[in-house]
Amino acid sequence: MSVQRNLLITGGAGFIGSHVVRRFVTTYPQYRIINLDALTYAGNLENLRDIENAPNYTFVKADICNADAVAKVFKDFAIDGVIHLAAESHVDRSITDPLAFVRTNVFGTVTLLNAAKEAWKGAYDGKRFYHVSTDEVYGSLHDGGFFTEETPYDPQSPYSASKASSDHFVRAYGNTYKLPFVVSNCSNNYGSHHFPEKLIPLMINNIRNNKPLPVYGKGENVRDWLWVEDHAAAIDTIFHTGVNGETYNIGGHNEWKNIDLVHLLCAIMDRKLGRAEGESAKLITYVTDRAGHDLRYAIDASKIERELGWRPSITFEVGLERTVDWYLANTEWLDHVTSGAYQQYYQAHYAQH
Ligand code: NAD
Numbered sequence: 001m002s003v004q005r006n007l008l009i010t011g012g013a014g015f016i017g018s019h020v021v022r023r024f025v026t027t028y029p030q031y032r033i034i035n036l037d038a039l040t041y042a043g044n045l046e047n048l049r050d051i052e053n054a055p056n057y058t059f060v061k062a063d064i065c066n067a068d069a070v071a072k073v074f075k076d077f078a079i080d081g082v083i084h085l086a087a088e089s090h091v092d093r094s095i096t097d098p099l100a101f102v103r104t105n106v107f108g109t110v111t112l113l114n115a116a117k118e119a120w121k122g123a124y125d126g127k128r129f130y131h132v133s134t135d136e137v138y139g140s141l142h143d144g145g146f147f148t149e150e151t152p153y154d155p156q157s158p159y160s161a162s163k164a165s166s167d168h169f170v171r172a173y174g175n176t177y178k179l180p181f182v183v184s185n186c187s188n189n190y191g192s193h194h195f196p197e198k199l200i201p202l203m204i205n206n207i208r209n210n211k212p213l214p215v216y217g218k219g220e221n222v223r224d225w226l227w228v229e230d231h232a233a234a235i236d237t238i239f240h241t242g243v244n245g246e247t248y249n250i251g252g253h254n255e256w257k258n259i260d261l262v263h264l265l266c267a268i269m270d271r272k273l274g275r276a277e278g279e280s281a282k283l284i285t286y287v288t289d290r291a292g293h294d295l296r297y298a299i300d301a302s303k304i305e306r307e308l309g310w311r312p313s314i315t316f317e318v319g320l321e322r323t324v325d326w327y328l329a330n331t332e333w334l335d336h337v338t339s340g341a342y343q344q345y346y347q348a349h350y351a352q353h
């Protein structure tokens, strides 16, 4: 089959990236998919075992901050499309080490933008740079309402400030160099292969191991949860049918207070593990709140629904059941990623609370 596109996906060994890589490799055999990932603590090639030998898939271990390595990939593979997901992604880590976030999320994104600009040299026909971002750039909602594509940026954490900066650079390259780009800003994802430093997999893992369930503050913060495979589907839709220069918000219409979500997970786990009702919830432990903790995120996803016809495919109830089932069937994956460096992170981070 002749190759129709040479697509660079960055961060493809991470949580969302691995779902995007899998979707593109299996849905588009006529595309060559190059997954560029530095394999930080969050990147794991185990996430892609099932497709690693696909003829249209290539993995390149490289850092997006390494301009020479990135330029070489553009040249060697004649890259004509980019889906950029590589990032430092955890708010708590950004509070401890903001510069790591500036480095990868800002410097790395600009390095990638430069590489695209230099490789494409203004011959932009058929080219596209897709930047994957977060709803956290809009800040925190306090009095109802939703984030739209017009909501002014108001990032509140080092993570969201670094993502906001990267979004600004992408748009600046569009304005200044006419680089063809699209941006999407998505709400919290959940699903398989999610690193257990984030709320849902951390709680599942701790319930499984009968460890305390650390709820920050009073547990009243609200997040809008979307199944990761629905995010991957939205990325596919936007990459193929989005309009250059546009931004699309992606969300699940699915707001949960953290404490309600943790109770729901406890109830599901009690059932799946054959524990007495209420048993797992006894593990809930309120701990010191996250510094500068955003109260509520909620996305108005009407633009992508109206203009591109995307909407979530499954309910939270179905998605959460599938997610819990995946972790319980893949305890080896959990044990593997929670050994070594994870233990040090966990002790250091939760000791402060
Ligand atoms: P993740 O932390 O699970 O994975 C990040 C990946 O990027 C890892 O594979 C890591 O090895 C790689 N990486 C990190 N630094 C790198 C570097 N310097 N060079 C090359 N590769 C590097 O992240 P995720 O949760 O899958 O998020 C992916 C993207 O989606 C991020 O840009 C994030 O901001 C965005 N996003 C995430 C969510 C969410 O709920 N997780 C929601 C909206 C948007």
Ligand code: TYD
Pocket (backbone or CB within 6 Å): 090, 091, 092, 188, 197, 198, 199, 200, 202, 214, 215, 216, 219, 221, 222, 223, 258, 290
């Ligand atoms: P997280 O998964 O880190 O995503 P984000 O901060 O990017 O939204 O956290 C989701 C919510 O859960 C957030 O309000 C912080 C809270 N949280 C806890 O209460 N305890 C925890 O151990 C973690 C990791 C998060």
